[in-house]
Structure formats: structure tokens, C-alpha cells
Amino acid sequence: MSQTVTGIPAHYAVRIRFGIYMINNDDTSYIYPLVYTIDTHFFTHDPSKQAYYSCYDIITSPQVPHYNTTLNVTWKNNDSTTPKNYAGCGTTGSGCRCNAGYKGSSFCGAGNDPQTCCDDKYIEIRDMIVLYSPCPSNCATCNSQTNCSSCSGGRYLNLEDSLCYLTCPQSTYPNTTSYLYGNAASFSYPSYFASYQSVCLPCASNYCLECINSTHCTRCYTLGRNQSYLLNYTCYQNCPFGYFENMTNHTCDCPQDGYFKV
Numbered sequence: 001m002s003q004t005v006t007g008i009p010a011h012y013a014v015r016i017r018f019g020i021y022m023i024n025n026d027d028t029s030y031i032y033p034l035v036y037t038i039d040t041h042f043f044t045h046d047p048s049k050q051a052y053y054s055c056y057d058i059i060t061s062p063q064v065p066h067y068n069t070t071l072n073v074t075w076k077n078n079d080s081t082t083p084k085n086y087a088g089c090g091t092t093g094s095g096c097r098c099n100a101g102y103k104g105s106s107f108c109g110a111g112n113d114p115q116t117c118c119d120d121k122y123i124e125i126r127d128m129i130v131l132y133s134p135c136p137s138n139c140a141t142c143n144s145q146t147n148c149s150s151c152s153g154g155r156y157l158n159l160e161d162s163l164c165y166l167t168c169p170q171s172t173y174p175n176t177t178s179y180l181y182g183n184a185a186s187f188s189y190p191s192y193f194a195s196y197q198s199v200c201l202p203c204a205s206n207y208c209l210e211c212i213n214s215t216h217c218t219r220c221y222t223l224g225r226n227q228s229y230l231l232n233y234t235c236y237q238n239c240p241f242g243y244f245e246n247m248t249n250h251t252c253d254c255p256q257d258g259y260f261k262v
Contacts, residue, residue, distance in 0.1 A: 001125055002074040010152070011132040012142050014038065014066040016073060018128040019058055020045075036075045038064055063133070067141055075125050138164040150197055158200040168200035173211050175201045207235035222250050 008014070016038060034045040041064045135142035140152040151157050151164035156174050158165055168174045176198045201214065207228035208217035220228040220235035228235040229245050231252035239245050239252035246253045 001076075002072065003128060005071040005073070005130050006069060008069050008071060008130060008132055010135040010139050010141060012065065012067060012135060012144055013063050013133040014071060015061045015063045015131045016071075016128055017058060017060045017131060019126040021057075021124045021126060034059075034075065036061070036073065039066065039072055060131075066132070067143075071130060073128065136163060154198070156198045156200045160200070160202060165200060170209055171203050171206075171211075172200040173203060173213060175199055175213075205235050207237065209235075220250050 020034065036043055036045070038061060043061060045059060133145060136146060136148055138152055138155050139148035140150040142148045147162035148157055148164050149162075153166075155164040155166055156168050157163075158169060158172060160169075160172065203211035203217060204214050205217060207220055207226050209221050210219040211217045216233040217230065217235050218233070220230045227250075228237050229239050229250050229252045230236075231239065231243060236252060242254075243252035244255060
């Protein structure tokens with residue numbers, strides 16, 4: 001049995017929950033081994049911890065990494081033995097028979113019908129749901145609950161905090177053609193792969209509040225330990241010789257009216 005789920009929102013991991021029901025069988029020592037897969041992840045249900053003979057039980061799978069919008073799940077009843085009331089099961093009308101002590105009982109069917117006897121030997125899978133771990137807001141894909149790997153809605157991926165922004169945060173600038181880590185990149189972020197996408201890159205200097213690329217700062221910090229002054233697209237904590245600090249505009253200006261910095 002298999003089932004495909006589509007349209008799963010952006011996420012980084014999934015688990016599934018489903019019900020299992022064993023068709024009528026009087027042998028309470030017999031338990032059907034169950035094998036199921038979530039995409040390429042393989043699991044075997046341990047019946048000694050959750051027996052499901054003659055009843056309906058709920059199984060929740062372990063969490064597995066998963067990033068696609070489509071999920072494929074398969075189940076298999078991995079039988080290698082038969083219940084005590086079955087002497088054997090084969091093809092329709094052949095090889096199916098009940099043990100002598102159970103003939104005429106409801107577990108062998110009316111008139112010891114061999115096919116009815118064998119038809120009792122199966123489980124049903126019911127009510128499967130997918131439980132997914134969502135990405136942060138505005139992620140198209142992610143690798144954890146705090147780290148986006150790509151963005152949706154035209155947003156930019158900020159490489160400093162791995163979150164998505166409609167406009168790049170301060171001290172960064174938008175870049176829509178940069179490679180992420182790899183292939184002649186001029187910067188290294190080991191958790192990323194080589195790909196083109198819209199990203200926020202850091203300005204060249206810690207003193208730069210706003211910039212248009214990696215070499216041109218347009219505004220400097222005006223407060224705190226990064227307070228600095230702008231000159232020729234560069235922020236200086238102290239203006240070069242021959243300039244004075246303009247405390248209003250936070251720029252390095254030429255002296256006027258006889259004022260000269262020494």
C-alpha cells in the first residue's frame with residue numbers, strides 16, 4: 001500500500017501518524033510485523049511495544065529530514081508466520097485451511113471456507129496525517145527552524161542570520177547575482193551551496209550603516225562604538241589628516257573659515 005501527499009508548506013522535517021487495525025484473529029500471541037517507508041527512510045514497527053492484534057492503534061513515526069513539497073509513504077505487512085488458527089494459506093481455493101481445533105469457528109469462516117480463512121490475515125492502514133516542522137517566515141526552503149536556505153515572494157536571504165527580508169537590514173546591501181559558497185566566490189559561508197539567488201551581503205566595514213555594494217558606503221554609524229565619518233564612500237572613526245569631523249552630517253569635511261585640524 002502506498003500514499004503520496006502533495007502541497008506540503010516549506011519545512012525541514014516530517015513525521016507521519018497513522019492508525020492500524022488488524023482484522024479479526026483469535027490468536028493474541030500472533031502479531032503482524034509492519035514495515036513502512038517515508039521516501040527513502042525505512043522503519044519497522046516494534047509490536048512488542050505496541051501490540052495491535054484485534055484493535056485499532058496509533059503509530060507515530062520518528063522525525064526524518066525532508067524538504068520537498070511531495071511526500072511518498074509505503075506500508076508492507078511483513079508476514080513470515082501464521083496465526084495458530086491457520087494451518088496454511090495459499091492461493092484462492094488452494095492451500096488455505098484451518099487447524100482442526102478451529103474448524104467451524106468464526107475465524108475459519110462458514111463451512112471452513114479456505115479463502116475466508118486466509119482473507120482474515122491482513123491489517124488496514126487508516127487516517128494518515130503528516131506532521132511537518134515549518135520553516136521560518138517567508139522561507140521557500142530551510143534546513144532548520146531558524147535558518148532559511150532560500151526565500152519566497154521576492155525577498156532577500158541575509159547571509160548573516162539566514163533569514164528572509166523584503167529589504168536588506170542595515171550594514172548589508174542587496175545582490176541578485178552573487179554565488180553563494182563555492183565556485184570562485186569572494187566570501188565563504190560553509191553551510192551554503194553554489195547557487196544564484198537574491199541575497200543580502202555585508203558592507204565592507206563594520207562602521208558602515210548603509211552601502212550600495214562592497215566598496216561604496218553611503219552612510220556611517222552616528223552613535224555607539226561604531227560611530228564614524230564618511231569620506232569618499234568610506235567610514236573613518238577618525239577623519240584623515242586635513243579633514244575635520246562634521247558632527248551633524250557625520251562626514252569628514254574640508255576646513256572652512258580658517259579652521260584646520262592638527
